[in-house]
Structure formats: structure tokens, C-alpha cells
Amino acid sequence: MNKINSFPQALTIAGTDSGGGAGIMADMKTMQECRVFATAVVVAVTAQNTVGVQNFQALSEEIINDQFSSLNDDLEIRACKSGMLADADHVDWVYQNLDKYDFGPFVLDPVMIAKGGAQLLSDQGIEMIKTKLIKLATLITPNMPEAERLIDDKIESQSGMLIAAQKIQKLGAKNVLIKGGHGDSETVRDLVLLEDGNYFWMDSKRVHTDRTHGTGDTISSAIVSRLALGDDMRSAILFGKDFVEKAIKNTIQVGHGHGPLNHWAYNLEQNKNAI
Ligand SMILES: Nc1ncnc2c1ncn2[C@@H]1O[C@H](COP(=O)(O)OP(=O)(O)OP(=O)(O)O)[C@@H](O)[C@H]1O
Numbered sequence: 001m002n003k004i005n006s007f008p009q010a011l012t013i014a015g016t017d018s019g020g021g022a023g024i025m026a027d028m029k030t031m032q033e034c035r036v037f038a039t040a041v042v043v044a045v046t047a048q049n050t051v052g053v054q055n056f057q058a059l060s061e062e063i064i065n066d067q068f069s070s071l072n073d074d075l076e077i078r079a080c081k082s083g084m085l086a087d088a089d090h091v092d093w094v095y096q097n098l099d100k101y102d103f104g105p106f107v108l109d110p111v112m113i114a115k116g117g118a119q120l121l122s123d124q125g126i127e128m129i130k131t132k133l134i135k136l137a138t139l140i141t142p143n144m145p146e147a148e149r150l151i152d153d154k155i156e157s158q159s160g161m162l163i164a165a166q167k168i169q170k171l172g173a174k175n176v177l178i179k180g181g182h183g184d185s186e187t188v189r190d191l192v193l194l195e196d197g198n199y200f201w202m203d204s205k206r207v208h209t210d211r212t213h214g215t216g217d218t219i220s221s222a223i224v225s226r227l228a229l230g231d232d233m234r235s236a237i238l239f240g241k242d243f244v245e246k247a248i249k250n251t252i253q254v255g256h257g258h259g260p261l262n263h264w265a266y267n268l269e270q271n272k273n274a275i
């Protein structure tokens with residue numbers, strides 16, 4: 001690799017959040033905290049705050065292709081992720097670019113509905129993820145409602161969660177992380193199904209808070225960062241869980257709705273332990 005360009009670089013392909021807590025903003029803050037250089041392809045712009053999404057506009061095919069091409073011409077992206085992709089055309093354009101360029105392992109966060117209820121991906125867009133984009137995914141990270149939508153079935157138990165992960169893997173994703181943040185159980189359980197068929201659970205105590213805007217973006221960006229730094233999939237996912245847990249626990253008071261996470265909490269804790 002060209003030494004001049006050797007600092008670890010990661011890419012997020014997603015929508016912006018003017019409120020700063022989710023989407024590209026959460027992704028880049030997370031990557032920065034993980035010590036990788038963050039880059040972005042903007043697919044859509046949202047007018048959003050902690051209360052909800054007030055409006056959004058997706059960008060043209062030309063500017064999306066040009067952003068990918070600019071990155072490919074100059075940077076050395078080692079891992080990438082996608083977030084909000086808006087509709088079927090945008091999913092397809094992202095597919096074509098990821099098929100064309102090598103940006104390393106690809107983490108697909110199939111963002112469908114924001115915590116405030118806004119639909120960030122059309123029904124046809126969901127179908128395009130299921131039939132096309134998923135085949136490029138090194139890892140897919142649905143939350144529970146997204147996992148149910150991907151398999152078109154309800155998930156009602158832990159064995160149901162495993163069966164769902166296996167079905168999602170059959171759609172084409174190599175590794176599957178089903179996030180269990182939704183609901184009100186005291187223990188939050190995430191499930192990881194690895195490429196080789198082995199699986200494990202990640203448990204944590206539920207933090208009773210409404211400051212959970214951008215949890216999914218944050219865990220997937222922490223995972224992508226560690227993949228860009230050379231971690232194997234299992235270590236990268238375990239790191240992501242630790243990172244997001246600390247970011248949720250160490251609440252900050254911003255906004256009046258689903259508040260954002262504290263993206264510097266992980267490093268604050270590391271520094272404290274180092275003293
Ligand atoms: N209240 C909570 N307490 C502890 N961990 C949580 C809580 N909420 C979410 N998590 C963790 O955060 C991560 C993201 O899970 P979640 O199910 O919230 O994703 P998401 O719905 O995609 O998030 P978003 O749509 O806000 O980006 C998971 O590892 C989950 O276990």
C-alpha cells in the first residue's frame with residue numbers, strides 16, 4: 001500500500017442528521033473517537049432533530065456517483081457502511097458503486113424507520129436491499145423490527161431470533177448482528193451469527209433512558225472502524241457493543257425528544273482507567 005496514504009480510513013454511505021445525533025453525523029463522530037479517518041458519501045439530507053424527522057431530500061445519481069469516484073481516485077478506504085438509503089433507486093446506485101470499487105468489508109445497517117417514526121426507506125427500497133444490496137454485505141445489522149421485515153415474519157423468542165439470523169444469512173449477508181435494543185426487558189440481548197455458522201449472544205443491562213437516538217448508527221460505525229483497523233469480525237462486534245453501551249450509559253442532555261449519545265464516553269473511560 002502507498003505509505004503516504006496509509007492512515008486507516010473508513011466510509012459511511014448514508015443520510016445526514018441536522019440534529020447531529022444520528023446518520024452520517026453519528027457515524028463520523030464514532031469513527032473519529034475510534035481513531036480512524038472518517039469519510040462520507042451523502043445519499044440524503046434530513047431536516048431532523050431529537051424530536052423527529054421534519055423533512056428529507058435524496059440526492060441525484062450524478063452527485064452520488066461522483067462522491068464514490070472522488071473517494072476512489074484519492075483515498076484508501078479500508079471498510080465501509082451504509083445507513084439511510086431512502087428508496088430503491090438509491091439502494092441500486094449504492095449497490096453499483098460498491099460492486100465497482102473496493103472499499104473493504106461492507107457493513108449494511110438496513111435503516112428503515114427512525115425512532116420518532118419517520119420512514120427513511122421506501123418499501124421498494126427494502127425489497128432492493130433484500131434482493132440485491134445484501135449480497136455485498138460482510139455484515140448486516142438489523143434491529144428487531146428490521147429483522148422481522150427482512151424475513152417477513154414475527155420474531156417472538158430467542159430461538160426465533162436465531163432462525164431469523166439464519167434466514168437473513170441465506171439472503172446473502174456473510175455475518176448477521178440482530179440488535180435487541182427495542183422493547184423494555186431488563187436485559188438487552190443482541191445476537192451475532194458468524195459466517196462459519198457459530199453464534200453468540202451479547203447481553204447488557206438496559207439503560208432506562210430516552211437518550212437513544214443513533215444507537216444503531218453508532219454500533220455499526222464502531223464495528224466498521226475496528227474492521228478498518230484490522231480486527232476480525234468477532235472482535236470488531238464485541239468492541240462495537242462496548243462502545244455503544246458506554247455512549248448510552250453516560251447520558252448527555254441535548255434536545256427534547258430521543259436525545260443523542262455521548263460519543264466520547266468510551267475514550268473518557270479509557271483515559272480514566274489509564275491514570
Ligand atoms: N436502552 C438501552 N440500554 C442498553 N443498550 C441499548 C439500549 N438501547 C439500545 N441498546 C443497544 O444499542 C445497540 C443498537 O440497538 P438498537 O436496537 O437500539 O438499534 P437501532 O434501532 O438500529 O438504533 P437507531 O435506529 O436509533 O439507530 C444494540 O447493541 C443494543 O443492544
Ligand SMILES: Cc1ncc(CO)c(N)n1
Pocket residue numbers: 014015016017022023024046048083084111113114115120213214215216217
Ligand atoms: C439520517 C438518519 N440515519 C439514520 C437514522 C436512524 O438512527 C436517523 N434517524 N437519521
